[in-house]
Amino acid sequence: MTVVAFAEKNKAAEEIAKILGGGNYSRTYVDGAAAYKFKRNGEDWVVAGLSGHIMGYDYPPEYNRWNEVDPGILLDVEPQKFVTKENLAGAIEKLSKDAHLIILACDYDREGENIGFEAKELAQRVSNAPIKRARYSSFSKNEIEKAFDAPGEPDTGLAMAAEARQILDLKMGAAFTRYVTLSVREKAFTKEILSIGPCQTPTCGFVYEREKSIREFNPKDFWKIMADFDTESNPSDTEVKNPDEKKLKTVKSIKADSKTDLKTESENAFSGVHRSGQITEKEKADEIFKKIKGEKKAVVLKKSVKEQSLTPPVPLNTTEFLKRASSFLNISPEKSLEIAEQLYLSGLTSYPRTETNMYAPDFEFVPILSDLSKNPSYAQTIRQLMADCSGKVVPKNGTKDAKDHPPIYPIRGAVQADVEKMVSLPGAYAVYDLICRHFIANLMPAAIFEKTRLEIQIRDELFDVTGSMKKSSGWLLIYDYETKKDKLLPQIREGDILFVKKIQNTASKTAPPKKLMESELLTLMDKNGIGTKATAPTHIETNKKRGYFETSGKTISILDTGYMLMESLDFAVPILIRPEIRAQIEDLIQQVEDGKIELNDAVLTGTALIKKMYGDLTANKDRLVQKLAGSIKSEAAENDKKNYAGVCPVCQNALRLITTDKGRFVGCVGYPDCAQTYPVPKTGTLTFLRSKKCPKGGIAVMDVGKKYNWAVGVGPCFNCDQKDVCDPPETAGLCPKCKEGQMVLVRLSDSRFLSCFKRCGHTQSLPKTGRLTVLDKKCEICGWNLFKNKEQDKEEETFCANRRCRAIGLKNEHQKNP
DNA sequence: GCAAGGTC
Numbered sequence: 144m145t146v147v148a149f150a151e152k153n154k155a156a157e158e159i160a161k162i163l164g165g166g167n168y169s170r171t172y173v174d175g176a177a178a179y180k181f182k183r184n185g186e187d188w189v190v191a192g193l194s195g196h197i198m199g200y201d202y203p204p205e206y207n208r209w210n211e212v213d214p215g216i217l218l219d220v221e222p223q224k225f226v227t228k229e230n231l232a233g234a235i236e237k238l239s240k241d242a243h244l245i246i247l248a249c250d251y252d253r254e255g256e257n258i259g260f261e262a263k264e265l266a267q268r269v270s271n272a273p274i275k276r277a278r279y280s281s282f283s284k285n286e287i288e289k290a291f292d293a294p295g296e297p298d299t300g301l302a303m304a305a306e307a308r309q310i311l312d313l314k315m316g317a318a319f320t321r322y323v324t325l326s327v328r329e330k331a332f333t334k335e336i337l338s339i340g341p342c343q344t345p346t347c348g349f350v351y352e353r354e355k356s357i358r359e360f361n362p363k364d365f366w367k368i369m370a371d372f373d374t375e376s377n378p379s380d381t382e383v384k385n386p387d388e389k390k391l392k393t394v395k396s397i398k399a400d401s402k403t404d405l406k407t408e409s410e411n412a413f414s415g416v417h418r419s420g421q422i423t424e425k426e427k428a429d430e431i432f433k434k435i436k437g438e439k440k441a442v443v444l445k446k447s448v449k450e451q452s453l454t455p456p457v458p459l460n461t462t463e464f465l466k467r468a469s470s471f472l473n474i475s476p477e478k479s480l481e482i483a484e485q486l487y488l489s490g491l492t493s494y495p496r497t498e499t500n501m502y503a504p505d506f507e508f509v510p511i512l513s514d515l516s517k518n519p520s521y522a523q524t525i526r527q528l529m530a531d532c533s534g535k536v537v538p539k540n541g542t543k544d545a546k547d548h549p550p551i552y553p554i555r556g557a558v559q560a561d562v563e564k565m566v567s568l569p570g571a572y573a574v575y576d577l578i579c580r581h582f583i584a585n586l587m588p589a590a591i592f593e594k595t596r597l598e599i600q601i602r603d604e605l606f607d608v609t610g611s612m613k614k615s616s617g618w619l620l621i622y623d624y625e626t627k628k629d630k631l632l633p634q635i636r637e638g639d640i641l642f643v644k645k646i647q648n649t650a651s652k653t654a655p656p657k658k659l660m661e662s663e664l665l666t667l668m669d670k671n672g673i674g675t676k677a678t679a680p681t682h683i684e685t686n687k688k689r690g691y692f693e694t695s696g697k698t699i700s701i702l703d704t705g706y707m708l709m710e711s712l713d714f715a716v717p718i719l720i721r722p723e724i725r726a727q728i729e730d731l732i733q734q735v736e737d738g739k740i741e742l743n744d745a746v747l748t749g750t751a752l753i754k755k756m757y758g759d760l761t762a763n764k765d766r767l768v769q770k771l772a773g774s775i776k777s778e779a780a781e782n783d784k785k786n787y788a789g790v791c792p793v794c795q796n797a798l799r800l801i802t803t804d805k806g807r808f809v810g811c812v813g814y815p816d817c818a819q820t821y822p823v824p825k826t827g828t829l830t831f832l833r834s835k836k837c838p839k840g841g842i843a844v845m846d847v848g849k850k851y852n853w854a855v856g857v858g859p860c861f862n863c864d865q866k867d868v869c870d871p872p873e874t875a876g877l878c879p880k881c882k883e884g885q886m887v888l889v890r891l892s893d894s895r896f897l898s899c900f901k902r903c904g905h906t907q908s909l910p911k912t913g914r915l916t917v918l919d920k921k922c923e924i925c926g927w928n929l930f931k932n933k934e935q936d937k938e939e940e941t942f943c944a945n946r947r948c949r950a951i952g953l954k955n956e957h958q959k960n961p
Numbered sequence: 962g963c964a965a966g967g968t969c
Contacts, residue, residue, distance in 0.1 A: 151967075151968080152967090152968060152969085153968090153969080193967090193968085194967080194968050194969065195966075195967030195968035195969090196966065196967045196968085197967095199965095199966090199967095200964090201963095202963090207962080207963090209962070209963085214963090217963090249967095250967090253966095254966060254967055255967085257966090257967085258966095258967065305966080305967095308965075308966080309964085309965075309966075311964090312964045312965050312966085313963080313964050313965080314964085315964070316963055316964030316965080317963040317964070318963085319963085319964095320962090320963040320964080321962090321963060324962085324963080334962095336962065336963070338963065338964080339963090339964090340963085340964045340965070341964075341965080342964080342965065343964080343965090484968085484969080488969080496967095496968090674965080674966090675965090675966070675967095677966075677967070677968085678965065678966060678967090681965080681966090682965085685964095685965095
């Protein structure tokens with residue numbers, strides 16, 4: 144007879160075995176699941192490590208044929224629970240058979256309780272043994288022993304809360320996703336899925352809101368009055384009263400200047416901003432400027448110097464870690480989490496999925512610090528830290544204690560080569576290094592800055608000047624991801640007279656909001672309870688995969704499909720793109736967790752809520768489909784490089800070259816809702832010239848049969864009065880046949896010749912090889928432009944290409960005297 | 962083929 148315990152993951156199972164077995168345990172495998180055996184108080188114990196959920200919800204197979212099932216039906220059908228990991232299910236049954244006591248020992252949270260219940264359900268198929276629950280939130284010996292010595296009862300409410308979430312998420316996701324996807328496919332051919340979900344959609348909503356405020360932004364004019372001051376009348380005059388002070392200042396200034404601020408002419412020069420800051424009325428700015436513009440002197444009215452301390456960052460939880468990896472290392476949340484997972488599995492850092500940002504009171508920092516000293520990049524700082532606090536380090540803790548896992552911290556010290564050997568993902572060392580530096584920085588003293596403020600008066604107008612100088616690096620010594628540059632000011636006292644070097648009144652416009660950064664999105668998701676510590680990166684990836692938004696570096700840009708989907712939903716079911724949707728479902732789930740309502744009631748109420756939204760969505764089908772089908776067709780057209788013409792001025796969808804049996808034209812993909820078309824020439828191969836922009840506002844410029852250009856919506860380029868500006872032709876001279884058109888140089892891929900621009904048909908040959916250019920000089924005999932040709936290994940040749948001219952034997956003449 | 966949540 145045995146005590147069998149199930150932990151949520153392999154590592155946890157091993158930790159538990161290590162503690163309860165007093166260091167003596169052995170590992171076996173049962174159906175692929177690692178199980179750790181040991182003896183405890185004379186009893187046999189087995190702790191098996193699971194791998195997250197073993198079961199999942201899905202619709203019965205007959206509802207999985209999209210084309211045969213009305214998506215709305217899915218809201219009246221209950222999803223069923225299936226085993227998704229057969230081998231683990233088998234392992235649970237095998238182990239449970241011989242158990243006289245079964246202990247659920249998954250993570251102490253909602254999903255952990257639920258995973259435990261999955262194991263419980265499987266165990267009960269083969270065993271009548273009592274099933275208990277061990278609750279622990281760290282792997283301290285004390286806590287683990289307590290949890291397993293006196294295990295409690297499983298918490299049905301907590302487990303059923305997760306159950307409610309799974310059912311409602313699936314119902315909503317499946318019904319909405321199928322409805323939108325199938326509706327759009329009625330109008331636009333696409334294999335892509337347009338998905339909707341209670342986490343992914345509000346995530347996209349955040350990006351949409353920012354994009355909308357950028358698009359709707361109205362820049363406003365403002366004026367700003369700036370003054371440049373100097374303590375000396377002539378900055379090049381280096382006469383110094385106190386040589387020591389001067390030397391010191393110079394050193395400081397060079398430090399700042401060499402990095403960034405090369406504008407400063409001397410260390411005695413600095414600039415200030417008029418007290419009014421951004422002045423919105425031009426008259427007011429002009430009036431101030433007029434009053435002081437000739438002034439040469441200013442007086443320092445007030446000076447204040449304050450010390451400001453910048454405390455170190457609190458310990459890393461998952462969200463904070465992902466944000467910093469994105470901002471500092473430019474690594475996406477998904478990749479960062481993957482790297483952190485590998486670092487964790489290699490024993491280099493702690494468990495990466497945690498909400499907690501404070502250490503347990505008995506956390507031992509010193510052994511880790513001394514191990515980290517192995518890495519020479521940290522050794523010096525750690526030695527200093529230990530010396531300064533005489534071995535008693537104190538963390539700067541955060542305030543979140545989710546009782547799940549400790550913050551992310553380094554477990555072992557290692558140098559770059561070792562880390563890269565253990566985790567062969569790009570960025571692995573950068574992530575490890577960030578975790579180590581963050582850990583050390585957290586234990587270090589605050590950084591101290593000296594902030595100086597000056598109030599300077601020109602006549603009776605006030606200017607503000609600020610300066611800042613780092614007095615003590617503190618934790619910034621090891622955490623130099625965001626270096627703040629010093630802004631140095633010369634030594635100045637109240638009452639000093641300054642020289643005014645320049646006063647400027649500059650007109651500018653207010654800038655639109657910036658695009659959303661990935662780290663900002665993570666903050667928004669965290670704040671609004673979208674996803675969990677472990678899933679935020681997945682929701683971002685889902686949106687990228689669906690083509691709703693994309694990231695370039697750290698910034699996120701919405702794509703057309705994403706914008707149109709959000710815009711349509713914002714109109715039809717506004718709650719769907721906002722965090723409220725998650726909040727409402729979460730509220731129901733919480734009631735299940737608290738035992739206030741039953742699982743069934745939560746599913747019923749939640750389903751009713753989803754049905755209401757589904758009704759609002761279907762009522763606005765036309766609008767939704769029109770916008771989305773348009774954007775999907777546009778995207779396809781844009782990818783069809785050969786035929787893409789540009790953006791339709793009427794409906795903003797794509798214009799493309801359409802060829803039918805009856806002819807060809809440029810038309811809008813929004814057809815039949817938008818019937819915008821433009822004619823194109825009937826004959827000749829059409830090629831879009833992407834580098835050419837029509838100065839008369841043509842949609843695009845195309846090359847027609849390598850003969851002439853055509854601007855879509857404008858007409859043939861040779862009739863255009865902008866022709867010379869836009870596309871100066873390489874002309875030789877008047878056509879000797881029709882005497883109307885110019886002979887232009889036609890360059891084809893494999894040949895070149897002169898052709899009449901009026902297309903009378905007259906052509907004339909040119910040298911077949913060599914680098915050919917049309918010169919500005921004219922032939923004195925016939926008035927044609929002269930040509931220059933340089934063939935490899937030959938002398939450069941200048942000549943008149945006019946056959947008639949050459950026919951009368953003057954070629955040599957031209958050559959001699961071009 | 963649809964969601965979100967675990968974890969490898």
